[in-house]
Amino acid sequence: MIRLQNVVKEYKNGVKALNDVNIHIEKGDFVFLVGSSGAGKSTLIKLLMKEIDPDKGKLYLANKDITKVTNRSIPEIRRLIGMVFQDFRLLQNKTVYENIAFAMEIIGQSAKEIRRQVPKVLNLVGLSHKADSFPNQLSGGEQQRVSIARAIVNNPTVLIADEPTGNLDPDTAWEIMNVLKDINRRGTTVLMATHAKDIVDVMQKRVIALSEGKVTRDDRKGVYGYEF
Numbered sequence: 001m002i003r004l005q006n007v008v009k010e011y012k013n014g015v016k017a018l019n020d021v022n023i024h025i026e027k028g029d030f031v032f033l034v035g036s037s038g039a040g041k042s043t044l045i046k047l048l049m050k051e052i053d054p055d056k057g058k059l060y061l062a063n064k065d066i067t068k069v070t071n072r073s074i075p076e077i078r079r080l081i082g083m084v085f086q087d088f089r090l091l092q093n094k095t096v097y098e099n100i101a102f103a104m105e106i107i108g109q110s111a112k113e114i115r116r117q118v119p120k121v122l123n124l125v126g127l128s129h130k131a132d133s134f135p136n137q138l139s140g141g142e143q144q145r146v147s148i149a150r151a152i153v154n155n156p157t158v159l160i161a162d163e164p165t166g167n168l169d170p171d172t173a174w175e176i177m178n179v180l181k182d183i184n185r186r187g188t189t190v191l192m193a194t195h196a197k198d199i200v201d202v203m204q205k206r207v208i209a210l211s212e213g214k215v216t217r218d219d220r221k222g223v224y225g226y227e228f
């Protein structure tokens, strides 16, 4: 599903954000990516999104070597990924329904398909009753549910969540984790970068730890660890 082989990414200022990284994530895995600030987590996500390119090594997504794809094919690669961010990134002038529908419109889905899919994902994240609300009328947890619904509406093969509970109180954070668990159970691979020690420790999922651009730990049922 996701494979990194000997990936090196050095920024122009000489910082080696990733230094010979090897990772293999199978379809259906749930993986926490942990590491202190500056360890290289965001760089890894940006490489998968093809926002930046590696200096060395190979990256595969759904069996495609994404280091080789042309600029024209980048949207196709990005469609394999649904992204969720700490700060939700919803469009404030659109309703919940419209925010999700918009993600389908921009990839050219038909109106019929949109009418079919949006209520489904809204139901999945438990927000059918908020379809006509605007983001500023929702709690943080509800906004994050909308952003998850938007991320999965085009059926990505992998959901990447960058610190998705970072802005939420502990109870709401757990509600979001349950939504992510649910989506994973339905077959979507989930990769979540996080600093939320208690969540990682309780969930007992695979943990990949980065430190100074290197993988320092990869445990099947891991914990957050004490090195950070």
Ligand SMILES: Nc1ncnc2c1ncn2[C@@H]1O[C@H](COP(=O)(O)OP(=O)(O)OP(=O)(O)O)[C@@H](O)[C@H]1O
Residues within 6 Å of the ligand: 011, 012, 013, 015, 016, 017, 035, 036, 037, 038, 039, 040, 041, 042, 043, 044
């Ligand atoms: N555009 C850039 N130009 C130069 N250096 C960068 C750039 N982006 C990141 N870095 C450096 O690369 C290293 C890895 O950064 P990265 O953002 O990947 O870390 P991170 O693990 O995501 O951190 P955080 O938990 O704070 O988000 C850091 O030393 C950072 O300062």
